[in-house]
Amino acid sequence: MAAGIVISKLIPIISYVSFLDLFVSFNTITPTSPTSPQDDFVNCLHRNTNVSFPLEQTFFAPSKNVSMYNEVLESTAQNLRFLSTTMPKPEFIFKPIDESHVQASVICSKKLGIHLRFRSGGHDYEGLSYVSEMETPFILMDLSKLREIDINIEDNSAWAQAGATVGELYYRIAEKSQVHGFPAGLCSSVGIGGQITGGAYGTMMRKYGLGGDNVLDAKIVDANGKVLDRTSMGEDMFWAIRGGGGASFGIILAWKIKLVPVPKTVTVFTVTKTLEQDVGKKILSKWQVVADKIVEELFIRVIFNVTGNIGNKTVTTSYNALFLGNKGMLLEVMKKSFPELGLTRKDCVEMSWIESVVYISGFPSQTPIEVLLQGKPPKPKANFKAKSDFVKNPIPESGLAGMFQKLLEADSGLMIWNPYGGIMAEIPESQIPFPHRKGVIFKIQYITYWPNSDKRPSRHIYWIRDMYSYMMPYVSSNPREAYVNYRDLDLGQNTKNTKINFEQAQVWGAKYFKDNFNRLVRIKSKVDPENFFRHEQSIPLLPV
Ligand SMILES: Cc1cc2nc3c(=O)[nH]c(=O)nc-3n(C[C@H](O)[C@H](O)[C@H](O)COP(=O)(O)OP(=O)(O)OC[C@H]3O[C@@H](n4cnc5c(N)ncnc54)[C@H](O)[C@@H]3O)c2cc1C
Ligand SMILES: *[C@@H]1O[C@H](CO)[C@@H](O)[C@H](O)[C@H]1NC(C)=O
Ligand SMILES: *[C@@H]1O[C@H](CO)[C@@H](O)[C@H](O)[C@H]1NC(C)=O
Numbered sequence: 001m002a003a004g005i006v007i008s009k010l011i012p013i014i015s016y017v018s019f020l021d022l023f024v025s026f027n028t029i030t031p032t033s034p035t036s037p038q039d040d041f042v043n044c045l046h047r048n049t050n051v052s053f054p055l056e057q058t059f060f061a062p063s064k065n066v067s068m069y070n071e072v073l074e075s076t077a078q079n080l081r082f083l084s085t086t087m088p089k090p091e092f093i094f095k096p097i098d099e100s101h102v103q104a105s106v107i108c109s110k111k112l113g114i115h116l117r118f119r120s121g122g123h124d125y126e127g128l129s130y131v132s133e134m135e136t137p138f139i140l141m142d143l144s145k146l147r148e149i150d151i152n153i154e155d156n157s158a159w160a161q162a163g164a165t166v167g168e169l170y171y172r173i174a175e176k177s178q179v180h181g182f183p184a185g186l187c188s189s190v191g192i193g194g195q196i197t198g199g200a201y202g203t204m205m206r207k208y209g210l211g212g213d214n215v216l217d218a219k220i221v222d223a224n225g226k227v228l229d230r231t232s233m234g235e236d237m238f239w240a241i242r243g244g245g246g247a248s249f250g251i252i253l254a255w256k257i258k259l260v261p262v263p264k265t266v267t268v269f270t271v272t273k274t275l276e277q278d279v280g281k282k283i284l285s286k287w288q289v290v291a292d293k294i295v296e297e298l299f300i301r302v303i304f305n306v307t308g309n310i311g312n313k314t315v316t317t318s319y320n321a322l323f324l325g326n327k328g329m330l331l332e333v334m335k336k337s338f339p340e341l342g343l344t345r346k347d348c349v350e351m352s353w354i355e356s357v358v359y360i361s362g363f364p365s366q367t368p369i370e371v372l373l374q375g376k377p378p379k380p381k382a383n384f385k386a387k388s389d390f391v392k393n394p395i396p397e398s399g400l401a402g403m404f405q406k407l408l409e410a411d412s413g414l415m416i417w418n419p420y421g422g423i424m425a426e427i428p429e430s431q432i433p434f435p436h437r438k439g440v441i442f443k444i445q446y447i448t449y450w451p452n453s454d455k456r457p458s459r460h461i462y463w464i465r466d467m468y469s470y471m472m473p474y475v476s477s478n479p480r481e482a483y484v485n486y487r488d489l490d491l492g493q494n495t496k497n498t499k500i501n502f503e504q505a506q507v508w509g510a511k512y513f514k515d516n517f518n519r520l521v522r523i524k525s526k527v528d529p530e531n532f533f534r535h536e537q538s539i540p541l542l543p544v
């Protein structure tokens with residue numbers, strides 16, 4: 001009886017041949033050994049793809065080989081908070097080796113009623129690509145074996161599969177040309193699959209905009225398991241996937257991106273000031289005035305770092321920059337617009353664009369560019385929590401003084417200020433879902449991090465929330481904007497109660513997307529009416 005129901009549910013989607021297969025597999029299963037979710041999934045995949053997949057290299061389950069399972073789960077997961085023993089774990093992990101496996105996985109998770117999470121580069125700040133706290137059991141599809149990159153210099157474009165990192169993409173571009181680049185993230189280990197879904201900013205954003213502003217086409221698996229491209233998905237969905245956040249509309253298989261010109265020689269510098277070297281905050285105040293107005297070839301971010309121990313704790317302020325031009329031109333620009341920093345010829349290092357990627361990513365100098373192929377960040381992994389803000393008026397000296405005070409209270413705190421302006425101020429807010437454009441001087445990222453051995457991790461979370469509330473008067477308001485790729489569940493989250501979800505989501509949705517949120521909701525309701533793609537901060541359906 002039960003088997004009969006299962007079969008009749010399957011009939012509409014399986015072909016005649018696979019219908020026979022079904023009976024073959026039923027015959028081989030003895031009634032005394034009930035099938036596991038993985039067996040059911042594997043059987044279903046076989047019926048829905050004709051590209052075979054060696055089980056040992058594509059399926060990882062705790063019951064089969066727990067150390068291998070843990071290794072795969074941990075591989076690209078960046079935030080140790082979400083790997084702790086108390087976090088829910090996927091029933092099993094599947095690593096597709098063919099795009100048809102991704103399609104089949106959508107069809108099979110739907111059919112078997114098991115919640116699906118998927119991961120490209122594993123950098124989600126709240127671990128949503130590999131942990132579901134909202135819904136268990138769940139399974140994980142890891143796209144890391146789908147990482148082909150195809151560069152076409154003749155027409156200034158490239159196709160990159162979702163599992164590739166941005167570092168790999170940059171490396172493959174540089175392999176073909178010294179004068180082409182792409183303006184996505186500055187941290188090389190991030191996945192191109194997830195990153196562009198939220199915007200993707202980096203050192204060339206003031207000149208060329210975001211990664212999401214430079215997408216020409218995409219291949220995506222929708223909620224029905226169909227592969228769509230720009231033409232077949234239509235302009236609404238194509239708009240939504242370039243900034244509307246990961247895992248709400250479908251699974252990106254590959255992005256087609258537009259390459260941008262870069263000079264043969266670029267210049268980088270990092271100038272660090274101690275508290276004593278900028279007592280009156282004159283340098284930092286001047287940065288706030290020029291950061292978004294200086295020539296768009298120049299990107300100067302500020303990294304605030306808390307160092308030292310009790311007794312000699314201090315905050316360093318590092319001006320870390322990329323200039324799309326040579327040393328001489330850079331020194332001229334700085335002398336004219338930002339002499340307070342005191343940049344000297346000795347501070348400036350000329351290099352190729354691809355070398356600057358390694359430098360800005362934070363690897364030690366002289367690290368070979370091949371490090372970009374390893375998909376690893378320069379620092380060991382930690383537990384972390386981060387938040388973001390956008391600043392539209394320079395923060396007055398009094399505000400800065402209190403901010404430094406708060407930083408000194410942190411045990412391990414970082415703050416990164418990221419300049420806007422340039423083309424970012426010219427692209428309309430509604431061009432893609434990413435709305436933080438005109439009027440933004442800079443974005444703040446707050447980070448706190450700690451090792452697994454830390455006995456009182458909650459104090460770091462307390463610190464960052466306190467810092468965030470201190471900053472309220474100095475940052476954007478109504479809404480207090482936030483960057484969706486710096487996912488922050490403090491802003492609100494979905495539960496299984498869809499009605500409450502919508503009201504809550506209007507709050508965090510406005511922060512991430514401003515008015516674009518309404519259009520995202522309409523598109524979501526159209527392309528995924530059953531809410532197959534759901535997580536703690538997925539775009540909700542219009543309430544009915
Ligand atoms: C160390 C570090 C540095 C960073 N640097 C930058 C930076 O310089 N610039 C910047 O803009 N951002 C940066 N980020 C943020 C980063 O862009 C986001 O975390 C991004 O979502 C990561 O993409 P991913 O593929 O690595 O992550 P994942 O964790 O794999 O995915 C993130 C989200 O997208 C979904 N997703 C994953 N793959 C797909 C897919 N193929 N199709 C649809 N949805 C998918 C996931 O389910 C999840 O919800 C950084 C993050 C970290 C941890
Ligand atoms: C799978 O089989 C179908 C029909 O038999 C065929 O059209 C298709 O090309 C095959 N796909 C692959 C990837 O082999
Ligand atoms: C911040 O300071 C700590 C302690 O000195 C150091 O280990 C870390 O690398 C610094 N981080 C950055 C981003 O500069």
Ligand SMILES: *[C@@H]1O[C@H](CO)[C@@H](O)[C@H](O)[C@H]1NC(C)=O
Binds near residue numbers: 309310
């Ligand atoms: C001060 O901090 C530095 C590291 O930042 C450390 O090497 C040094 O020992 C500290 N001195 C004291 C007195 O704690």
